[in-house]
Ligand SMILES: Cc1ncc(COP(=O)(O)OP(=O)(O)O)c(N)n1
């Protein structure tokens with residue numbers, strides 16, 4: 397039987413109304429087991445998101461994540477992770493290096509690294525001290541223009557070859573997550589499938605839990 401796979405929730409790239417979003421965030425986290433949250437704010441009407449916006453969102457969301465025992469990571473910026481008191485940071489290949497993020501945040505912080513569909517990048521990230529490696533995109537995604545396409549076989553190989561946790565990302569939904577769970581993904585990183593779910597984020601989280609559990613028990 398595959399080991400447990402858990403949800404890793406990414407915020408939407410834009411949060412227009414932080415007060416309202418806090419309610420949705422609380423309802424998603426209250427609906428099931430979410431291991432980790434990533435605050436991933438990107439451009440708003442073509443304008444780069446300001447540091448103050450990230451810090452304000454972190455200040456509002458971090459206590460909610462803590463109440464629900466979810467680790468809270470900041471995307472891209474080790475400096476803002478440090479300032480906000482987050483548990484860690486997720487860095488991509490064009491962001492600060494894993495080593496720099498670790499030096500800024502210390503040994504206890506969580507540092508995750510984007511590795512696209514590359515065993516080589518993932519092995520380098522592991523050597524550099526990453527706490528997890530992220531592979532993607534597994535499915536077409538509306539959230540960003542993903543530069544690479546990854547296959548479940550990569551997750552299988554990773555789980556066989558190493559003990560470092562893997563995160564699968566990109567267009568993952570309750571309906572398509574089964575092969576990733578069965579391939580040994582430790583975490584499913586999801587955004588649009590939760591925030592744009594027609595019955596709301598709590599229903600989405602419950603649907604993911606059901607689908608993960610069905611995949612573990614071999615029903616899909
Ligand atoms: C868990 C996780 N995996 C991959 C990414 C993508 O990071 P990156 O390539 O730096 O792209 P942006 O998210 O910065 O657009 C991620 N954020 N989280």
Ligand SMILES: Cc1nc(C(=O)O)sc1CCOP(=O)(O)O
Pocket residue numbers: 406510512531532533534536537538539540542543544565566567568585586587588589
């Ligand atoms: C942020 C991100 N990175 C990806 C990668 O392939 O590295 S795919 C992606 C988008 C994830 O959001 P959704 O669940 O809405 O598809």
Ligand SMILES: [Mg+2]
Pocket residue numbers: 471472486487488489491
């Ligand atoms: Mg990045």
